[in-house]
Amino acid sequence: MKKLDWIFSLFLIIMGLTCLFFSANAFGHESFLSFGRAFFQVCMWMACPVMLLAILYLWFYLGKKSK
Amino acid sequence: MTMNRIGLKLGVAIMVLIIVILLSLGLAVDRLFTTFYDAQMKEDTHEIAAHFTTMAASGEDSSQSMIRTFAEFSNVKVYWLYADGRVLTLEGKKEQPSPSFVRKSENRRLLSGHAIEFRFQDGQHNRYYVVGKPVKRDKSTRSAIYIASSMKQIDNSLYRLRGLLILSGLGAFLLALGMILIMSKLLSRPLLQMQHMTGKMAKGDWDARLKIGGRDEIGMLGRSINDLAASLQRYRDTRQAFFSNISHELRTPVTYLQGYTKVLADGMVQSDKEKEQYLSIIYQESVRLERLINDLFDLSKMEEGQIKLTMESLDLKGPMKAALQKVKLKAENKHLSLQVDVHEHVPCIHGDRQRMEQVLLNLLENAIRFTENGTILVQLKKQNNAGVVIVADTGIGIPNEELPFIFERFYRVEKSRARKYGGTGLGLSIVKKYVEIQGGTVHVESTAGVGTTFTLTFPFEEKHEKGGMIS
Incomplete structure (x- = not known):
């Protein structure tokens, strides 16, 4: 995959997530602050397993390569 | 993009x-x-x-x-x-x-x-x-x-809710689109690599290979394509070698025939002894030429599936003796010891006498051709419910990595062997075909510099109809 493909796909994913979180938080209290807070929290929660998977992958990959 | x-x-x-x-x-x-x-x-x-x-x-x-x-x-x-x-x-x-x-x-x-x-x-x-x-x-x-x-x-409230539902639907759509873009690219990449590689193969580049590490069906398909490319490459190489060898093999006797017949026709012979010697050479070369043509003919018939066998109750001692008789003189000329070990009471098998003799003849001639000194052992014995024929020599042997390919048509262990030892490169291929068509198996063991042993195994005859023809 080219760099441009990754950028375009990630842009779509971020746009999609933004729309989803905005609609989830908008009803009742349409405040960008509360939306931003919720979005940040979810991103942080998502980052944890992603980081964990990346570390595990690198560990296995490098371990396999060193053998 | x-x-x-x-x-x-x-x-x-x-x-x-x-x-x-x-x-x-x-x-x-x-x-x-x-x-x-x-x-x-x-x-x-x-x-x-x-x-x-x-x-x-x-x-x-x-x-x-x-x-x-x-x-x-x-x-x-x-x-x-x-x-x-x-x-x-x-x-x-x-x-x-x-x-x-x-x-x-x-x-x-x-x-x-x-x-x-x-x-x-x-x-x-x-x-x-x-x-x-x-x-x-x-x-x-x-x-x-x-x-x-x-x-x-x-x-x-419902109006606002519908708006937010549409927004979240759009969000889910964009999220899915982004992920599908990545997924479809990653999933289709090996297929595209295969398409690219097979395109190269179609253009004649059979050296190209895929780098696919997966163990799923796509990985297996990739490995199969690599195997196919390797087979095609080997086929092309052996075919080229065959054409090169066969033209050389045909040219050599024809050149002899032309040369000696011209000498005889021009009356350039000075004595009867010299004339006899030239006629003998002409005869030997014509025999060699005939054999080459026969091998090619058999092979083409086998390729077309038109070979016909006369299957009958066959005592292996018969064709073995006939083949040994034919190669006895050659072995003596090379000062090779031809040892025969035939066990008694080996039951008959179901086979074609003429083809069986040719199988044994091919193996024995190969053994004599590639053995400079030592012995050639021919053994017939009973093993379980099968008759086993062993042809073992103390010749130059075959390297282990070459063993899987020796039954392929036109395959030669070393290209230089063709000129040094002769042969068409078809003998073992014909042996394998004839053995398998008669319901037997052929197995080879060899050590380079020590010798080679061919083991033919044929199941004993059950209740076959006499004189059956198969093709």
Whole structure:
């Protein structure tokens, strides 16, 4: 995959997530602050397993390569 | 941003699926909320109507003002219907005209003691949910109450909710699109690599190989394509070698024949002995040429599947003796010891005598050709329910890595061997074909520099029909 493909796909994913979180938080209290807070929290929660998977992958990959 | 066709198809198929799911889900959620709000409002309006009816039924003078106050709190409009058909609006201090939803037929129904409910939309497109309840005193209906609950707030909420549902649907769509773009690219990449590589192969580049590490079906397909490319490459190489060898093999006897016949025709022979020697060479070369042609003919017939065998009850001793007789002189000329070990009471097998003799002859000639000194052992024995023929030599042997290919047509262990030792490169291929077509197996063991052992195994004859022909 080219760099441009990754950028375009990630842009779509971020746009999609933004729309989803905005609609989830908008009803009742349409405040960008509360939306931003919720979005940040979810991103942080998502980052944890992603980081964990990346570390595990690198560990296995490098371990396999060193053998 | 480029999109390959298979990736596009995959992506579009998944997107269509996601759109269908999102639309169905959105519709279901919309109906769910609409129904929920409707039911909630009906319940509330009925409850308020029940309270107001109870207040009105008490008959106290203050009941109208109480209802008016409660109506203001409850955000509903209340209308009092008298027995003579007059309608009093309990809103504000002033008398107001009777509302447009009040109809005589519904009034009659209410005053006859029946409750009613309906929806109503005024000129400004405001929707109301109207509940009418009779006010009963002493078991008779004297008046009734209309409660009109505005649906404006619910409509506004539903409108906003639909907007947010569409936004979240769009969000889910974009999220799915982004992920599908990555997925379809990653999934279609090995297929594209295969397509690229097979395209190269079609153009004649058989050195190209795929780098696929997966162990799934796609990985297996990649490995199969690599194997196919390797087979094709080997086939091309052996075919080229075959053409090169066969032209050389044909040219050599023909050159001899031309040369010696010209010498004889021009009368350049000085003695009868010399003439005999030249004629002998001409004869040997013609025999060699005939053999080469016969091998090629057999092979072409086998390739076309047109070879016919005369299957019969066959004692292996017969063809073995005949083959040994033919190669005896060659072995003696090379000072090789030809040892024969035939076990007694080896039952007959089902085979073709002539082809079996050719199989043994090919193996023995190979053994003599590639053995410079030592012995050639031919053994016939019984093993389990099969007759086993072993041809072992103490020749130059075959390297282990070459063993899987020695039965392939035109394959030579070393290209230089062709010129040094002769042969067509077809002998072992013919051996394998003939052995297998007669229901046997051939196995080879060899050590370079030590020798080679061919083991032929044929199952003993069961109850075959005599003289069967197979092709």
